[in-house]
Amino acid sequence: MVFKVLRAISKLLKLLPVNCRYMLYELNTGTNLKIQIAFRYCIVASLCTKIGDNVFIGKYVSLKHLNNIEFGSNVSIHDMCYIDGYGGIKIGNDVSIAHASSILSSSHTWHNNVVPIKYNDIIKGPVIISNDVWIGCGTRILSNVMIEERTIIAAGTIVNKNLPTGHLGAGVPMQIKKNLEEL
Template sequence: MSERAGDAATQAGDAEQARRREVLDRIARGLVYSESEAAFQAPQRRTDLVFEYNHTPPSHEAERRALLEAIFGSVGARTVLTPPFHAGFGSNTHLGDDFFGNANLSFVDDVEIRIGDGVMIAPNVTLTTTGHPVHPARRVDFARFSEPITIEDRVWIGSNAVVLPGVRIGYGSVIGAGSVVSRDVPPMVVAVGVPCRVVREITEADRATRAGG
């Protein structure tokens, strides 16, 4: 390679790195970006490993644990994740200790999902960090925006709930089945509905009852 060609290649590489940094900055700020712009993130996707996990026999506990550690950004101790589950990346999701996720849990983790210790998630729940612009002209090339989700320790999320981009669910709270969580939920409350709203606090009296509603 000639010196001139080498310089051109270096400049092209620098330009590509600058473009990637600009896209990552937009993603971090919750601004709109397109599928083509974010294509360089494809190697971070763990979809083949997710497929493998979903087809691994329950009795192969060591193999399933190794797959979880390869799929997720971090995995705590005593993790239970009932297949099938789905993840856009996997590598952007972090699971705490004593996590229980039931069947058909979907992680739309274009950016980080952080789940604390002792969290329980019922079947058919979606955690999505990503949404799309309302105007169709802005959805060309699957244009989208992404904001991280945080689920603090000891949260319980009921069946068929959807947690939307940017939401934080506080310590110990319960999200009722079928809820759509579009805003932050404070610690130690029961919240239900579409949109999800706080209906009451969790108190010492709940130690003697079964119901959460």
């Protein structure tokens, strides 16, 4: 029932221009009052490609290019995360993203020596996070990565390659450390 009401509110929000909805989102990121958590959900639902039920978006979470992001159900994105969907991001069900983590779905090139690096081309690269994934705090997930089901990424990890089902990834850059069945 609650999510039906929230979805109805998000449909009404779609009547507002996209820039106004992003502004409303930014104005409501500062606290974790239940009403603001619900309103953030409604705003994100009005901007993203797909969103499931029970999606928690914490304080000061920065979301860019929401039109290229899909959220499953039972997803929690904790305080101070940065998620940029420019190249496409799919987040499955039962995913927890701990505080101060980043997900980037694009990267800069540096091949054109005539212009500064920051003005070189940007390459899109999708990020897929499957169901039942736990992402530790301060993790950085880079573009062109698939994190398969039932995996854990340790705090502070830089993920620059795929993580297979049922494994623990850790380190800078990430290395596959253990099979979760062996723990």
